[in-house]
Amino acid sequence: MIDYNHPAFQYYQNVSEQCIHYLSIDGVIFGFHQNQLKVLLLRWKGTDEWSLPGGFILKAESVDLAAQRIIRERTGLQTLYLQQFHVFGETIRYNSEETWRKINLPVQGINWSERTISIGYYALVEYAEVVPTPDFLTEECRWWSLEAIPNLLFDHNHIVEVALQSLRKNVSDQPIGHLLPETFTIPELQRLYETILGHSLDARNFYKKIMAQENLERLAERRAGTPHKAPYLYRFKRSPSGINDIPSYT
Amino acid sequence: MIDYNHPAFQYYQNVSEQCIHYLSIDGVIFGFHQNQLKVLLLRWKGTDEWSLPGGFILKAESVDLAAQRIIRERTGLQTLYLQQFHVFGETIRYNSEETWRKINLPVQGINWSERTISIGYYALVEYAEVVPTPDFLTEECRWWSLEAIPNLLFDHNHIVEVALQSLRKNVSDQPIGHLLPETFTIPELQRLYETILGHSLDARNFYKKIMAQENLERLAERRAGTPHKAPYLYRFKRSPSGINDIPSYT
DNA sequence: CATCTTTGCGTACTTTTGACATAAAGGTAC
DNA sequence: GTACCTTTATGTCAAAAGTACGCAAAGATG
Numbered sequence: 001m002i003d004y005n006h007p008a009f010q011y012y013q014n015v016s017e018q019c020i021h022y023l024s025i026d027g028v029i030f031g032f033h034q035n036q037l038k039v040l041l042l043r044w045k046g047t048d049e050w051s052l053p054g055g056f057i058l059k060a061e062s063v064d065l066a067a068q069r070i071i072r073e074r075t076g077l078q079t080l081y082l083q084q085f086h087v088f089g090e091t092i093r094y095n096s097e098e099t100w101r102k103i104n105l106p107v108q109g110i111n112w113s114e115r116t117i118s119i120g121y122y123a124l125v126e127y128a129e130v131v132p133t134p135d136f137l138t139e140e141c142r143w144w145s146l147e148a149i150p151n152l153l154f155d156h157n158h159i160v161e162v163a164l165q166s167l168r169k170n171v172s173d174q175p176i177g178h179l180l181p182e183t184f185t186i187p188e189l190q191r192l193y194e195t196i197l198g199h200s201l202d203a204r205n206f207y208k209k210i211m212a213q214e215n216l217e218r219l220a221e222r223r224a225g226t227p228h229k230a231p232y233l234y235r236f237k238r239s240p241s242g243i244n245d246i247p248s249y250t
Numbered sequence: 251m252i253d254y255n256h257p258a259f260q261y262y263q264n265v266s267e268q269c270i271h272y273l274s275i276d277g278v279i280f281g282f283h284q285n286q287l288k289v290l291l292l293r294w295k296g297t298d299e300w301s302l303p304g305g306f307i308l309k310a311e312s313v314d315l316a317a318q319r320i321i322r323e324r325t326g327l328q329t330l331y332l333q334q335f336h337v338f339g340e341t342i343r344y345n346s347e348e349t350w351r352k353i354n355l356p357v358q359g360i361n362w363s364e365r366t367i368s369i370g371y372y373a374l375v376e377y378a379e380v381v382p383t384p385d386f387l388t389e390e391c392r393w394w395s396l397e398a399i400p401n402l403l404f405d406h407n408h409i410v411e412v413a414l415q416s417l418r419k420n421v422s423d424q425p426i427g428h429l430l431p432e433t434f435t436i437p438e439l440q441r442l443y444e445t446i447l448g449h450s451l452d453a454r455n456f457y458k459k460i461m462a463q464e465n466l467e468r469l470a471e472r473r474a475g476t477p478h479k480a481p482y483l484y485r486f487k488r489s490p491s492g493i494n495d496i497p498s499y500t
Numbered sequence: 501c502a503t504c505t506t507t508g509c510g511t512a513c514t515t516t517t518g519a520c521a522t523a524a525a526g527g528t529a530c
Numbered sequence: 531g532t533a534c535c536t537t538t539a540t541g542t543c544a545a546a547a548g549t550a551c552g553c554a555a556a557g558a559t560g
Contacts, residue, residue, distance in 0.1 A: 022309070059365070060341055063337060066339075202550075205548075208548095226506080226557080228505045229557050476527080480526065481539085
């Protein structure tokens with residue numbers, strides 16, 4: 001028995017007509033807050049089950065723009081740094097019966113349970129700028145610390161894992177600065193690198209390396225309110241061309 | 251007027267029923283011969299137009315296995331080193347009218363001209379082991395030197411370019427040795443690195459670095475027939491676990 | 501004002517990288 | 531055979547990059 005009024009059914013109708021079948025996008029949205037990497041997760045209506053934000057690609061929409069649209073809707077951000085990182089194309093990516101049961105979808109009758117190939121994108125965003133916004137299948141959208149992530153729906157734990165590996169592998173040429181606010185201190189930047197890399201760095205050597213890159217400008221102000229010596233604030237130099245070049249620590 | 255007997259039409263019928271729409275795989279098969287990187291290209295029946303090998307994904311087939319199947323069919327190789335490198339998802343990837351004209355396909359009536367998203371894979375194969383085999387839309391399959399590649403159909407010149415960039419970026423953790431025969435000399439390995447990286451290396455320093463990795467074993471034999479000092483033959487050590495670990499030059 | 505922690509910069513040691521010397525091996529020219 | 535040439539195989543050494551660690555200045559606390 002199909003509940004034709006269930007929002008999921010209407011969504012499915014839309015997707016069927018306007019979107020590309022068998023293919024979806026999953027987004028791992030990375031933020032940085034209180035010295036921890038966070039990802040934005042969604043809780044499905046009437047359940048305690050969480051998943052990554054995701055969506056489908058319109059038949060006349062580029063894949064990059066689809067990812068941008070999907071992640072914009074969950075974050076409220078207009079400009080986004082996005083990186084395609086992997087295609088998850090196994091025929092059996094997760095236990096689908098178990099999954100449909102968990103999310104209470106009255107959609108057994110429709111073929112939503114067919115295999116889906118998912119293109120993984122990760123985003124590097126400024127935590128404080130994000131307005132977490134659920135979609136119409138979910139009722140809560142919030143940040144989770146990477147270490148505290150629960151068992152997610154689908155194969156989303158695996159996708160987060162691969163996204164993180166990919167981010168780690170490419171830290172040296174990713175614009176890591178997108179995870180920080182406009183101005184920040186060197187120790188704050190160091191915490192970010194430490195968190196991504198998963199090990200601590202020597203503050204003195206970190207200074208030297210970061211300063212050697214000459215893409216930071218020191219502001220006159222210092223960070224107030226710290227219990228110890230007030231650190232200077234810095235900002236990434238923007239290249240005159242307007243292209244983001246926030247290089248990074250190798 | 252549609253020629254229902256044209257092999258392309260029958261192929262399309264098959265693809266429509268059994269494969270995932272809007273989604274395809276393109277393969278950049280790299281080989282190494284006479285100190286040059288080569289890619290395997292196909293010439294379309296009755297034309298002088300060349301393209302990369304490609305194909306579609308069966309509805310119940312993993313994407314990796316689809317890529318493997320497609321590349322196996324063109325090379326005759328059973329074991330393959332494959333690497334997914336990019337999804338080409340623009341809505342307009344090439345001039346489709348021009349392309350259909352070039353390949354003389356009597357398929358105006360069917361919607362083959364709809365946008366296709368393509369997953370790019372590259373393969374590293376041993377040149378001499380490959381038996382180039384055309385498919386039923388093409389009549390010639392052969393190696394082309396990277397520098398001599400003609401204007402290809404679709405956006406395949408771009409795909410080759412991106413594959414090469416990706417290979418270059420990841421040389422340091424790709425099993426480059428798959429491009430060489432079982433046994434080879436150090437100078438031959440050096441030529442391979444030089445060709446991929448696009449610049450020459452100092453033979454003395456190359457030796458040191460390669461030997462420091464300790465994953466080569468020197469055989470008793472030497473390469474005969476050279477006009478100069480006969481170099482030793484080497485072979486990559488296979489790890490006891492059976493997993494390929496052909497590390498590489500950084 | 502003494503104490504504590506953190507920032508900011510400097511020095512010394514180690515490892516890696518890059519430039520270059522040279523002897524041994526194996527062919528060719530005579 | 532012998533002189534000569536090219537290429538392989540190893541070695542040396544200095545520059546550069548990376549790592550460990552010393553220490554004074556800044557700012558809050560008691």
